[in-house]
Amino acid sequence: MRLVPFQASIVDGQSDGSGGGIVLALVSRSTLRLARHRLRDHLTSFGLDPDDACLILSELAGNALLHGGETAAVAWCLCGDRLHIGVADGSALGLAVIQENCAREGGRGLLLVDQLAKEWGVRPLGALGKAAWCELQVRAA
Numbered sequence: 001m002r003l004v005p006f007q008a009s010i011v012d013g014q015s016d017g018s019g020g021g022i023v024l025a026l027v028s029r030s031t032l033r034l035a036r037h038r039l040r041d042h043l044t045s046f047g048l049d050p051d052d053a054c055l056i057l058s059e060l061a062g063n064a065l066l067h068g069g070e071t072a073a074v075a076w077c078l079c080g081d082r083l084h085i086g087v088a089d090g091s092a093l094g095l096a097v098i099q100e101n102c103a104r105e106g107g108r109g110l111l112l113v114d115q116l117a118k119e120w121g122v123r124p125l126g127a128l129g130k131a132a133w134c135e136l137q138v139r140a141a
Helices: 032-045 052-066 110-117
Strands: 021-025 072-079 082-089 119-124 130-137
Touching: 021 110, 032 072, 032 082, 052 072, 052 082, 052 110, 052 130
Parallel strands: none
Antiparallel strands: 021 072, 072 082, 082 130, 119 130
């Protein structure tokens, strides 16, 4: 479970009891939609708005599947009103944020993540690849 870099207490399966623990899945292009629906259902079961979180999950996992391989490890943990999302893939290449004024079509997913998440980043995992992670505050639905 340490493949996705959350804070140690979250990776070890501990939470404050208000979020239902860690959800971990291996996704592919054909199952990403299911993961997004599972996140939506998870957040709405706690009365929280899932829209920003589902967009972020789609962007991070989409990048991982586009640039990092056929599958990606996806995890999230809800602790109160804070959601931690992590996506790990097999590519060691970093991620680049396209600037708003770039004329290129597409490639602005990380710009959205940057604007919606409280914090985000990428951690190298050595020979295993990398993990993109974020923390966001989810609001009541």
